[in-house]
Amino acid sequence: MIKDAWVNNYGDIDIFWNENCKDMDDIDNVTIITQGEGGFVTMLMGNAVVANEDCKQIGTILSKYHTVDAFNVIPNTAEVGWPVYKIDNSLIIRITSWYPLVFAPNANPSAWIYSYPIIKSLVMVLKDLEVRNIEYICSGEKMDEIEESKGIIKKLDGNVYRVIPSFVEDEASDIFVSTPSWAIPQISSLMGVPINITCVINKEKDIDAQKKLAVNFYKWFNKGIGHWDIDVTKKGKGQKAIEETVDLLKELQSQTTQHKPIYTKRDEGVMFG
Secondary structure, rough: OOOEEEEEEEEOEEEEEEOOOOOOOOOOOOEEEOOOOOOOOHHHHHHHHHHHOOOOOEEEEEOOOOOOOOOOOOOOOOOOOEEEEEEEEEEEEEEEOOOOOOOOOOOOHHHHHHHHHHHHHHHHHHHHHHOOOEEEEEEEEEOOOOOOOOOEEEEEHHHEEEEOOOOOOOOOEEEEOOOOOOOHHHHHOOOOOEEEEEOOOOOOOOHHHHHHHHHHHHHHHHHHHHOOOOOOOOHHHHHHHHHHHHHHHHHHHHHOOOOOOOOEEEEEEOOOO
């Protein structure tokens, strides 16, 4: 039994807090990392951040609207839900699963039914925290050539774009993203909770190229935006976590071609069916 564990309900989500959740009064920043929309870069970056010793998992978000595989393993059960971490005065929420989407027009009539309740409840949590800054990390596709502006800033040779909604002009270029990465900022805006967005553009298909981008993204975000003090060098646990995850991904790809059943830890999967 885990001592000092409890659960709080926030609308359509439940947060199961653990013994590491000792003090929330100093939370001043929130970073949400969504993975699996395309490629592995955001997942690798997220793995790197939470691998650092000062980053502790303090809870797990669960909802009846989550998509959870009916099969698992025991006793080393792959965890479900979205893990919540704390590092320094920052909260990190990793969106590791979502309602499966089909990438075709008008092919997802039920997606909003399962998406809206979770998003609304999550934004309610963010609003109640009354933090100074909220950052949202996702991935997407370029529709046209993206022109830089006051509200859209190009980084890492055009592989990453930072979007500041309060500065975006009507004529700004658009980036194609899927639920939840357009919906969370939109509903947050309706509820008076401003969110800044950092979007990785899906270009590279090769896993080693994605690894290189993930390392550069990890280093850039922590230097320029992340509100925590961690070691981003090759000797640090973050870069080592990226290396280890890439090795595992290559192994899983090999197993897939051999048609072997795969059950693994939550942060090493992809999000959409």
